[in-house]
Amino acid sequence: MIWAQLRTVSDPEIPASIVDLGLVYAVKLTSLEGCRNRIEIDMTVTAPGCAMTESIKSEVESKLMRLPNAKDVRVNIVFDPPWHAGLISEQVRALLGL
Numbered sequence: 180m181i182w183a184q185l186r187t188v189s190d191p192e193i194p195a196s197i198v199d200l201g202l203v204y205a206v207k208l209t210s211l212e213g214c215r216n217r218i219e220i221d222m223t224v225t226a227p228g229c230a231m232t233e234s235i236k237s238e239v240e241s242k243l244m245r246l247p248n249a250k251d252v253r254v255n256i257v258f259d260p261p262w263h264a265g266l267i268s269e270q271v272r273a274l275l276g277l
Contacts, residue, residue: 180247185197185198185220186198187242188239191231191235192231193275195274198268199271200267201265201267202224203221203222204222205219205220206218207219207220214248215248215249215250216248218249218251218253219254220239220254220255222239222254223256224256224262236256239252264277
């Protein structure tokens, strides 16, 4: 369910999901009390100075909080390893002509 929600978040500058662009590096689910969960995401953006970073981060947080039993969502924007076009899925590479 987490990955399905992440696939609904698109980079506003590139018509593809953050998953297909290879921007999501890690997903961690931690059980909390009362059958609730913390979801932690390590992700990046296509460029360190991306003006849409906060917008993308907020959308990820909002969509993941809608999941059943989600109590806490933490999105960490990381730049190591740096993103590169080789992380894009084959399907999106073909769509973008790469």
